[in-house]
Amino acid sequence: MYKKLLLFSIVTLAFASSDDWAEYLGGSDRNHYSSLTQINATNIDQLKVAWEYNLPDSGQMQVNPLIIKGVLYGVSSTVQAFALDAATGKEIWRFGDPLKNWASTSRGVSYWTNGIEKRILYTAGPNLWALDAETGKPIPSFGDQGKIDLHLGLPPIAANKFIISNTPGTIYHNLIIMPLRLSEGADAAPGDIRAFDVMTGKLVWTFHTIPYPGEFGYTTWPKDAHLNTHTGAANNWAGMAVDNERGIIFVPTGSAGYDFYGGNRKGSNLFANCLIALDAKTGKRLWHFQTTHHDLWDRDLPAPPNLVNVTHRGKKIPAVAQITKQGFVFLFDRVSGKPLFPIIEKKVQGSLLKGEKAWLTQPYPIIPKPYARLSSEIKYNDVNPYAENKEELIQTLTSLNKGWHDAPRKKGNLILPGFDGGGEWGGAAADPDGILYVNSNEMGWIQKMNPSKTSSLNPGEKAYQTHCQSCHGADKKGNPLSGYPSLSAISTKRSKAYIQQFINNGKGMMPGFNHLSKQEKDNILSFINDELPKEVASSNAASYVSPFQMTGYNKFLDSKGLPALSPPWGTLNAIDLNTGKYLWKIPFGDEPALALKGITGTGAENYGGPIVTASGLLIIGAAKDGKLRIYASKTGKLLRTITLPAAAFATPSTYAVNGKQFIVIACGGTKLGTPKGNKYIAFSL
Numbered sequence: 001m002y003k004k005l006l007l008f009s010i011v012t013l014a015f016a017s018s019d020d021w022a023e024y025l026g027g028s029d030r031n032h033y034s035s036l037t038q039i040n041a042t043n044i045d046q047l048k049v050a051w052e053y054n055l056p057d058s059g060q061m062q063v064n065p066l067i068i069k070g071v072l073y074g075v076s077s078t079v080q081a082f083a084l085d086a087a088t089g090k091e092i093w094r095f096g097d098p099l100k101n102w103a104s105t106s107r108g109v110s111y112w113t114n115g116i117e118k119r120i121l122y123t124a125g126p127n128l129w130a131l132d133a134e135t136g137k138p139i140p141s142f143g144d145q146g147k148i149d150l151h152l153g154l155p156p157i158a159a160n161k162f163i164i165s166n167t168p169g170t171i172y173h174n175l176i177i178m179p180l181r182l183s184e185g186a187d188a189a190p191g192d193i194r195a196f197d198v199m200t201g202k203l204v205w206t207f208h209t210i211p212y213p214g215e216f217g218y219t220t221w222p223k224d225a226h227l228n229t230h231t232g233a234a235n236n237w238a239g240m241a242v243d244n245e246r247g248i249i250f251v252p253t254g255s256a257g258y259d260f261y262g263g264n265r266k267g268s269n270l271f272a273n274c275l276i277a278l279d280a281k282t283g284k285r286l287w288h289f290q291t292t293h294h295d296l297w298d299r300d301l302p303a304p305p306n307l308v309n310v311t312h313r314g315k316k317i318p319a320v321a322q323i324t325k326q327g328f329v330f331l332f333d334r335v336s337g338k339p340l341f342p343i344i345e346k347k348v349q350g351s352l353l354k355g356e357k358a359w360l361t362q363p364y365p366i367i368p369k370p371y372a373r374l375s376s377e378i379k380y381n382d383v384n385p386y387a388e389n390k391e392e393l394i395q396t397l398t399s400l401n402k403g404w405h406d407a408p409r410k411k412g413n414l415i416l417p418g419f420d421g422g423g424e425w426g427g428a429a430a431d432p433d434g435i436l437y438v439n440s441n442e443m444g445w446i447q448k449m450n451p452s453k454t455s456s457l458n459p460g461e462k463a464y465q466t467h468c469q470s471c472h473g474a475d476k477k478g479n480p481l482s483g484y485p486s487l488s489a490i491s492t493k494r495s496k497a498y499i500q501q502f503i504n505n506g507k508g509m510m511p512g513f514n515h516l517s518k519q520e521k522d523n524i525l526s527f528i529n530d531e532l533p534k535e536v537a538s539s540n541a542a543s544y545v546s547p548f549q550m551t552g553y554n555k556f557l558d559s560k561g562l563p564a565l566s567p568p569w570g571t572l573n574a575i576d577l578n579t580g581k582y583l584w585k586i587p588f589g590d591e592p593a594l595a596l597k598g599i600t601g602t603g604a605e606n607y608g609g610p611i612v613t614a615s616g617l618l619i620i621g622a623a624k625d626g627k628l629r630i631y632a633s634k635t636g637k638l639l640r641t642i643t644l645p646a647a648a649f650a651t652p653s654t655y656a657v658n659g660k661q662f663i664v665i666a667c668g669g670t671k672l673g674t675p676k677g678n679k680y681i682a683f684s685l
Contacts (some may be wrong), residue, residue, distance in 0.1 A: 005450070008660075010417075013345060014154070015068070015113045016068060017640075018034075018035045018036065018656075019036070019655055019656040020066075020067055020069065020655055021065070021066060021067045021068075021653040021655045022068050022111060023032065023066065023110075023171070024063055024064055024066070024067060024107070024108055024110065024167070024168040024170075024304075025238060025239075025304065025427055025609070025651060026611065026653070028170070028171075028241060028242045028243075028244055028307075029159075029241055029243075029307035029308075029430075029631070030239070030241040030303075030304040030305065030306055030308065030427060031306050031307065031308070031309065031429060031430040031515070031612075032427065032429035032430070032609060032611040032612060032651065033427070033429065033430065033431055033432070033596040033609060033611070033613070034611065034612075034613045034654045034655075035611050035614045036613055036614065036615070036616050036654055036655075036656055036661050037459040037613065037615040038615075038660070038661035039583075039613070039615065039617065039654075039655065039661050039663065039685060040613075040615035040616065040617065041616060041617065041639055042631060043685055044617070044630055044639055044640045045682070046639065046662070047640065047642070047683045047685060048683065048684070048685075049359075049365075049681060049683060050089075050662055050682045050683055050684040051087075051088055051089030051339075051435065051681075051682050052089060052645075052679050052680070052681050052682075053084055053089040053091070053679065053681075054678055054679055055075055055076045055080075055544050055678040056076075056098075056676035056678075057077050057078045057080075057678060058246060058670075058676040059074070059078070059668055059669075059676055060077055060105055060385070060649060060668045060669070060670040060671050060676060060677075061075070061077050061105075061649075061650055061666040061667070061668030061677075062105055062106065062107045062166070062425070062607070062608065062649055062650050062666075062668075063075050063106060063107055063108045063666045064107060064108050064442070064650060064651040064652075064653060065108060065137075065648055065653050065664060065666065065680065066108065066109060066255070066554065066653070067086045067653060067655035067657075067664070068111055068133075068481050070085065070086050070087060070657045070658075071082040071083050071084070071085065071086055071092065071133075071678075072085075072086040072222060072655075072664065073105040073106060073108075073111065073120055073133070074088075074108065074109070074438070074680060075097070075109060075122060076094075076096075076342045077100075077105075077668050077670075077678070078096075078098035079096060079104055079123075079124045080094050080095060080096035080097075080098060081094070081095045081096060081109060081120060081129075081136065082095070082136070082452040082651040083104040083120075083133070083136060084093040084593050084680075085683075086655060086657050086664075087657040087658065087660070087662075088664065089680070089682060090364055091148075092136075093135060093204070094161050095129075095136040095138075096130055097126060104123075104124070104125060104164045104166065105166055106122070106123070106166060107166055107167045107168060107239075107425070107650075108122075108167075108168045109121065109122040109168055109529065110168040110169045110170070110171055110176060111123065112198050113134065113492050114174075114494070114530055115613065116132060117197065118132070119131065119132065119133055119139065119142075119483060120132075120136075120186055120439070120657070121169060121171075121176055121198070121478055122135045122168070123150070123164065123165040123166075123178075125164060126149055126150050126151060126163045127147040127148065127149055127150070128143075128147060128148050128165070128169070128178065128196070129146055129147045129151055130142035130143070130147070130178075130201065131146070132191030132296075141199070141200065142200065143200070143201030143203045143288075144201075147177050147201075148196065148201040150163050150178060150180060151163055151189075151205055152163075152194075152196075152202040152203055152639070153192065153194050154190060154192060155190065155227075155228060157227070157228045157229065158228055158232075158557045160307075161182070161183065161187065161188065161189035161232075162182060162183045162187075162188075162189065163180055163181075163182060163189055164180070164181050165178055165180055165181060165237075166179075166237065167170065167179045167237060167238060167239040169237065169427070170239065170240040170241070170242050170243075170249060170412055171181060171198070171282040171293055172195075172244065172247075172249060172281075173280075173281075173305070174185075174197060174198050174199060175195040175196065175197065175198065175204055175205060175280070175281075175432070176195070176196050176198050177193065177195045177196075177240060177242075177249055177251075177280070178194060178196065179235075179236045179237050179238065179239050179240065180235045180236065180237060181235070181237045181327065182231070182232060182233050182237075182257070183232070183233070183257055184257055184258070184259050184298070184475060185255070185257050185258050185259075185546075186231060186232065186257050186258040186264065186544045186545075186546060187232065187544075187634075188232030188233040188235075188256075189232050189233075190208070190209070190210055190226070190228050190232050190233075190234070190235075191209045191210070191232070191234040191235025191253065191272075192206050192207065192208055192209060192232050192238065192252055193207040193209060193236060193255070193276075193278070193283065194206050195280075195283060202398050203644040205282055206283060206284035207251075207278055207283040207284075207285065208254070209234040209235065209236075209253055209271045209272065209274075209276075210225050210226050210228075210231065210232075210234050211226065211270065211271070212226045212227070216270075216677075217270035217271055218287065219267070220265060220267040220268045220269055220270045221265060221267050221269060221270075222264070222267070225265055227485035228262050229544065230267045230544035231256055231257065231264060232256070232257045232268065232299070233252055233254060233255065233256050233257040233272070234254065234255070234271060234272035234273075234282065235253060235254055236251050236252060236253050236254070237254055237300070237303050237428075238254075238301060238303050238304060238425050238427075239303070239304040240252070240254055240304055241304045241305050241306070241307050241320070242280055242449070243307055243318070244336060245317075246278060246334070246335065246502050247279060247280045247281060248278070248279065248286060248334065248335075249276050249277075249278050249279075249302075249596075250275060250277055250278075250281040250305050250307070250334075251274070251275070251276045251277075251278060252273050252274070252275050252276075252301030252302075252304065252305060252322060253271055253272055253273060253275075253276065253300075253301060254272065254273065254298075254300030254301065255272055255273055255292070255295035255297075255298055255299060256272040256295065257302055257433075258449070258546045258548075259295070259296075259297075259298045259476070259550075260296055260297070260298065260449065260548075260550045261296070261353065261356060261408070261546045261547070261548045262294055262295075262296055262356060262357075262358075262550075262607050262614070263353070263354075263355035263356045263357065263450070263546075263547065263548075264296075264544065266294075266357045267294065268290065268293040268294055268359060269293070269295070270288070270290060271288060271290075272290075272292075272295060273295045273299060273300070273301065274288045274289060274290045274301075275288065275291065275293065275301065275305060275320070275322045275330065275332070276288045276541075277320075277337060279333075279345075280502070280589050281520075284305060285464070286337070287336065287337030288337070289324070289330065289332060289337060289339070289363075290363070291326075291328070291330060291359070291363055292326075292362060292363070292395070292405075293325055293355075293359035293362060294358060294359040295364075295413060296358060296407060297405070297408070297417050297419075297447065298325075298354075298462045298540075299324070299325050299326060300325065301322060301324060301325075302323070302324070302325050302421050302422075302423050302424050302425050302607070303323055303426065303427035303428065304421060304423065304427055304480070305320045305322040305323075305534050306320070306321045306322075306323075306427075306428055306429075306430045306436060306455065307320055307334065307579055308320070308430050308434050308436070309432070309434060310331070310340070310577045310578045311434070311578045312340055312578070314381050316335040317329055317333055317340065318333070319332060319334055319340060319434075320332050320334045320569075320578065320658060321428070321430070321436055321579040323422075323423035323427070323428050323436075323438055323578055324399070324421075324423055325359065325417055325418075325419070325420070325421035325422040325423055326367050326370070326372075326374075326417060326421075326422055327370035327371050327372030327373070327417050327421075327422045327423065327440060328364075329365065329368050329371070329436065329438070329575060329577075330343070330363075330365055330578055330609055331365075331580075332395075332424075335395060339424050341363045341366060341367035341368070341555050341580050342365070342366040342367065343360035343362060343363050343364065343366070343682035344363075344364050344366060345362070346361060346362055346363075346364040346404070346405075347360060347361055347365070348360060348361065348362050348403065348404065348405040348406055348407070349403050349406040350407055351406060351407045352408075352409045352410075353407070353408065353409065353410075353449060353521075353548050354547070355547055356407065356408075356469055356548075357432065358407035358510075360366060361432050362404075362405045363593075367473065367580035368575050368577075368580040368595060369582070369587070371422075371423075371438055371440050371573040371575070372416075372417040372421070372422045372423075372440045372441070372442055372571070373416060373417070373442060374404050374411070374417075375402045375403070375404060375414045375415065375418060376402055376403060376404040377414040378397070378402055378414065378416060378444075378565065380397055380398045381394055382396060382397070382399075382565055382566050383397060383558075383564055383565060383566060384558050384562055384563060384564055384565065384566055384567075385566060385567075386562070386594060386599065386656070387477065387558035387559065387560070387562065387564065388558070388559055388560065389442030389558055389559040392559075393558060393564045396556070397414070397556075397564070398565070398566075399411070399412065400412050400413060400446065401413045401414070402413040402414045402416075402684060403413075404426055407549070408447055409449060410448065410449055410450065410476075410550075411448070411497050412446055412448040413446070413447045413448075414444055414445075414446065415443045415444065415445040416442075416445070416565070417440070417441060417442070417443075417448050418441060418442075418443045418444055418445040418555070419445050419553060420443070420607075421440065421441050421562050422440055422441060422442075422605055423440060424439075424441065424606075424608075424609075424610030426439065426605070426606075426607060426608040426610075426622060426650075426651050427609040427651070428588045428609065428610075429609065429610045429611055429618065430543055430577075430612070431612050431614075431628040431633065433578075433580045434576065435572050435574055435575070435576055435577070435583065435612055435633070436574070436577050437572070437573070437575075437610050437612055437618055437633065438573050438575070439570065439571070439572050439573075439588055439606050439609065439620060439622055440563070440570065440571045440573065440588075440630070441569070441570055441606060441609060442556070442563070442567075442568055442569045442570075442571065442603060442607055443555055443556075443563055443565075443569060444556035444563065444565045445553065445554060445555055445556060446554045446555075446556050446566060446676065447549065447550060448548055448551045448554075449548045449549070450549060450551055450553070451547060451548055452545055452547055452549050453544060464476075464523075464524050464527045464528070465669075468487075468524065471552065471553055472485070472552075473551070473552045473612070474486070474589045476488045476528065478552075487528050487621070490528060490529075500521065503521050503524055520600045536681050543611065547560060557659055560593065562591060562593065562594070563605075565600040567601075568587040568588075568601075568602060568603030568604055569587065569589075569591060569602055569604055569605060570587065570589045570603035570604045570605060570606045570623060570651075571585060571588050571603055572585070572586050572587075572610070572620070572631070572636065573585045573586035574633070575583060575635060579624050583634070583636075584635060584636035585636075586601050586605035586636045587601050587602065588604070588606060588620075588622075588623060588624045588629075589602075589603055589604030589605075589606055589622075589623030589627070590602060590603075590623070590625075590627075591603075591604050591624075591625070591626065592604075592624065592625050593667040595625065597616075604623045604624050605623070605624050605635060606623045606624065606627055606649050607622060607649040607670055607671060607672075608620070608622035608648060608649045608650045609620075609622065609651040611651065611652055611653070611654060612633050613633075613654060616632055616633050616634055617630055617631070617633060617635075617639070618630070618631040618632070618633040619631075619652055619653060619654070619663060621644065621648030621649075621650060621651075621665050622648065622649065622650075622651075622653070624645070624647055624671075624672040624674055625646065625647070626643060626644050626646060626647040626648070626667075626669070626674065627641050627642065627643060628644055628648065628652070628663075628665060628683075629641050630639070636668070642663070642683070643680060644667045644677075644681065645667050645677055645679050645681065646667040646668060646669035646674065646675055646677020646678075646679065647667065647668075647669045647671070647672070647674040648665045648666060648667045648668075649668065649669075649670075649671045649674075650665060650666040650667075650668070650671075652664060653665075654667040660684055660685070661684060661685070662682045662683065663682065663683045663684075664680060664681065664682040664683075665681060666679075666680050667679045667680070668683055
């Protein structure tokens with residue numbers, strides 16, 4: 001067995017070269033780093049479009065494409081996998097039917113080879129597919145004719161619960177360890193971390209993130225939490241990093257469902273909101289650190305960690321750095337899990353909601369300082385200077401509680417960094433010198449909790465309140481400026497069949513509700529269409545309804561839909577992890593509505609990460625203004641700005657073919673109200 005693993009390690013190291021971008025975010029260390037130097041500060045003014053690949057569908061693409069031996073592998077907005085000639089953009093193959101596949105925003109694919117076979121592994125809906133990398137055809141010997149259902153290995157109660165995977169799985173030898181996106185409610189499936197055999201699709205090991213009796217962490221939950229009747233999630237959705245040399249996989253997890261009320265899950269809730277180090281062969285826990293106790297604010301760890309080498313007290317240390325939505329960087333010794341900078345348990349205000357028992361301290365790293373502003377730093381007059389309704393914003397800001405990690409309440413909390421971060425799924429880049437580059441959002445959100453009123457509701461309204469209200473509001477008007485569309489009068493625009501399709505399967509970042517009974521889904525449809533649903537037996541109703549619900553995912557905005565707080569609204573940061581000090585910090589992006597008036601330097605909302613090269617370039621799309629920006633990584637000086645055909649909410653890749661270096665990025669737009677796009681675009685000298 002040892003010889004087989006050693007041989008595989010040699011093959012794995014040999015299949016990729018420095019010309020390739022062979023794994024998600026550039027490598028198993030997730031450092032977004034390339035050793036290529038052909039494109040540099042002296043010649044970036046010569047960058048031109050080398051090729052464009054136009055997809056037949058359009059919409060948001062978060063993909064970080066892989067490039068291996070001159071072939072680019074990506075995914076479309078409707079989750080079709082494809083391969084291109086990386087030098088020309090010419091299509092080699094495409095897999096998947098957009099008319100049959102419901103759309104789940106994808107961040108890319110995984111690649112595996114043993115030196116003979118070459119496989120692409122990617123997800124569509126709840127299915128993990130194994131495709132022949134050369135032809136794009138499913139491999140019949142993998143699972144059921146090329147696919148496995150990611151419900152495999154979960155308890156029977158989760159058999160029909162919502163499961164997809166937006167992020168590529170992590171390859172370790174002959175294993176693929178899969179991230180999962182689950183419901184945000186109490187109906188979520190359990191977030192078990194599972195490894196599957198790349199050759200057969202068989203389940204190899206499972207780590208329970210909601211521990212079973214006798215397992216470490218079991219006492220941090222109610223005794224029945226593992227049964228998945230009213231508590232779920234604690235899942236990894238953002239992806240993982242793996243130290244191939246040491247055989248350690250690093251898994252960041254998210255919150256438990258329901259996200260915003262935990263009276264039914266009293267305790268610190270291990271292993272939700274943790275960075276977990278597991279033995280990659282067996283799934284055995286080596287160490288963990290919890291970044292939020294008993295999460296009530298959706299403080300998922302939003303990105304894979306970075307595996308870096310740093311110098312502390314004169315000693316070179318293999319380290320792991322984890323960014324957070326809160327704007328923190330946690331840095332640990334990769335082997336022992338010991339923090340490399342001080343972390344304190346900071347006191348926070350407890351629960352004001354009946355039945356809740358919030359944790360009274362939260363981890364707070366002293367170094368590095370946060371890369372985003374915290375709610376507790378905001379003053380009553382820190383409002384957008386360009387807003388037309390400043391007095392109204394000041395009144396709202398004054399009325400909100402701004403305590404850091406204070407428990408949710410009816411009055412309302414300012415959440416800053418917002419529910420999306422801070423740090424986001426695009427992740428951070430890191431160079432061999434131990435410098436971390438992270439882009440951050442500075443959008444404030446408002447969290448208000450209301451009692452659930454289930455006793456007087458008809459079945460449709462009750463089901464809507466449980467599953468839909470947090471996003472679309474009690475009045476069904478949603479919050480379009482926050483990205484949540486109105487459902488009022490939708491029956492005049494869309495057929496019942498069309499609406500039912502999205503209730504079943506979701507779309508983009510909206511989860512599907514196919515785990516609900518047909519009667520519950522019919523009730524939701526009736527309520528959305530302003531019809532009175534038929535009364536149903538209580539056995540068909542949701543088994544658990546939280547006594548409090550958040551009123552909605554509401555951004556704190558001015559009358560024009562711009563951020564209500566003062567700029568910057570997005571930043572780019574370079575942090576020296578050897579010292580914990582910032583090398584530089586700058587506003588990132590421009591708010592398009594203000595840029596038209598000549599007002600720049602505000603920073604802007606951004607999704608997607610940067611890449612960094614050995615030639616000293618930091619390259620990033622991400623901002624809603626639709627630009628590709630290239631900076632000097634050592635100073636933060638802006639060297640080049642290129643207007644893209646659509647906003648690129650994706651992390652770029654860089655690679656070389658036949659001695660020529662390229663930069664490629666997916667331009668799908670759509671998010672944050674930006675126009676749709678359908679292009680992958682590559683640049684070269």
